[in-house]
Amino acid sequence: MLRASAVMAAGTMVSRVTGFVRTMVLAYAIGTAALGDSYNVAYQIPYSILDLLLLGVLSSVVVPMIVRAQQHDPDGGRAYEQRLLTLSTVALVAVAVAAVFAAPLIIDLYTVWDVGSTQYEVAVTLARLILPQLAFFGIGAVAGAVLNTRDRYGAPMWAPVVNNLFVICVFLAYAVFGTGGGDIARVTDGDLALLGLGTTAGIVAQAVVLILALKRAGFSFVPRLDVRNARLGEMAKAGVWTIGYVVITQLGFVLTTNLASSAGDAVAGHGVSPYTLAFQLFQLPYGVIGVSVITAMLPRMSRAVGEGRFGDVRSEFGSSVRLICSLMVPVSLLLMVLGPAITVPIYGHGANSVADAVYIGNVLQVYGLALVPFALFQLLLRVFYSFGDTRTPVFIGAGTTAVNALLMVLFYNLLPARYAVMGLALAYAIAYALGAVAGWLLASRRLQGLGGWAIGMAMTRMYLAALPTAALSLAAVWAVTQMFGGLALVNSLIVLAIAGGLGLLLYLGVAHRMRIPEVNSIVGMVAGRVGR
Structure with a gap:
């Protein structure tokens, strides 16, 4: 698992680093005020639909079904894979077309902006240009799922790099040649076309990379419309609960964007964009570490469940939790x-001020509380998915979303508008912590135990090993702000060099001395590769 995860983590790391550059150039080019909010709403809508709908179905239904087809079908599941890719292509093209026509309704649903206002109209225009990527992103995701079941993990993790590099060039072109800058009142139709079509073109390039990788893996695509052999009934039976989970989580996302857009109307630069950019940074550690491990874990757990090896399922889950948390714990504190x-350093440039960037950082600090609970929550859902159980995650997700919604509304009404988005992040952290507890209790009952004592002791040791790093980081922030007065660009880089660089080395050293096996394995693997 460590080797497979390392391949994916390397690709994901490059992807997330280029994603850093992408969001940095985005903030530089259009800022985090009205134009930034319009772009981020239009950009997040297809991703939220795909992340919660298609990717949820892939992990919970499609991947286990492909594995079973590979194990039991006479042709090793090739015909089933071809039917799946054909049907998903047709369905996603239809969804993309419908979404483009429904763009005004979608923007009205996700925001509180007045219909006909400049911000609303700009968001609708951008959405119409960005929503076609639903088809290409979805086709690439299905291709990636087929690659994962064949233990080909590299291309799905490296393909987003192509997308990021493409879109970085688009934003740089806008910064150089665009006439609107960060002012929504000055932006032209040509500027919007560059931003919207350029964003979609990046997803097209990403899908092409995945399709070529699938061909290199020996997959020859033959369109198959023989729906009767596509096991749609079995898929629908398993996926109906996932659809329910999607509906519930989408309602939560709608509430989030409405509250964030309302906060942005009250205080410029404190709305959707800070929430979105902080959330993307919060997802970086999980995307690099958690997704890599989970992607390698799910097919293995599905095979173990299919063969009745429940002890291996517990072992796989425990090793995944310890491996993820060995890095997530210090990162969450940092x-x-x-x-x-x-x-x-990332967002305090161009159309975005240092004060705006500091506020994004404040939201990110609150999100740090959610990092470990969110990762555990996602791991626990995969236990149920490996059993083909998509019903239990719906109830867990429904409860988590309901708690999140109640807390968001509570914090939004209690806190001043300038702190509202930070309150949304806090609600997210509390909700996923409670969701992880509920998921643990139910998964433990399913497997007659998850090895909670051993996992709890391991995580306790990880937190103890990370405390010196947290102390060093606090000291660095205090010393730099006292000596230089604030966190401007250079001051921030000094803090990161001390706290981020030396702090992580300190954690690795302390964890190595405490003989935390997962950290020792990572250090040993890296040292071995460097030695070569």
Whole structure:
């Protein structure tokens, strides 16, 4: 698992680093005020639909079904894979076309902006240009799922790099040649076409990379419309609960964007964009570490369940939790301490001020609380998915979303508008912590135990090993702000060099001395590769 995860983590790391550059150029080119909010709403809508609908179905239904087809079908599941790719292509093209026509309704649903206002009209125009990527992103995701079941993990993790590089060039072109800058009142139709079509073109390039990788893996695509052999009934039976989960989580996302857009109307630069950019940074550690491990874990757990090896399922889950948390624990503490120091060098340029970047960092600090609970929550859902159980995650997700919604509304009404988005992040952290507890209790009952004592002791040791790093980071922030007065660009880089660089080395050293096996394995693997 470590080797497979390392391949994916390397690709994901490059992807997320280029994603850093992408969001940095985005903030530089259009800022985090009205134009930034319009772009981010239009950009997030297809991703939220795909992340929660298609990718949820892939992990919970499609991947286990492909594995079973590979194990039991006479042709090793090739015909089933071809039917799946054919049907998903047709369905996603239809969804993309419908979404483009429904763009005004979608923007009205996700925001509180007045119909006909400049911000609303700009968001609708951008959505119409960006929503076609639903088809290409979805086709690439299905291709990636087929590659994962064949233990080909590299291309799905490296393909987003192509997308990021493409879109970085688009934003740089806008910064150089665009006439609107960060002012929504001055932006032209040509500027919007560059931003919207350029964003979609990046997803097209990403899908092409995945399709070529699938061909190199020996997959020859033959269109198959023989629906009767596509096991749609079995898929629908398993997926109906996932659809329910999607509906519930989408309602939560709609509430989030409405509250964030309302906060942005009250205080410029404190709306959708800070929430979105901080959330993307919060997802970086999970995307690099968690997704890599989970992607390698799910097919293995599905095979173990299919063969009745429940002890291997418990072992796979426990090793995945320990491996993820060995890096997530120190990173979560660093996010809570270093939020503004991270965001100022990334977002404090061009159309975005240092003060705007500091606020994004404040939101990121709150998100640091959610990092470990969110990762555990996602791992626990995969236990149920490996059993083909998509019903239980719906109830867990429904409860988590309901708690999140109640807390978001509560914090939004209690906190001043300038702190509202931070309140949304806090609600997210509390909700996923409670969701992880509920998921653990139910998964433990399913497997007659998850090895909670051993996992709890391992995580306790990880937190103890990370405490010196947190102390060093706090000292660095305090010393730099006292000596230089604030976290401007250079000051932030000094803090990151001390706290981020030396702090992580300190954690690795302390964890190695404490003989935390997962950290020792990572250090040993890296040392071995360097030695070569």
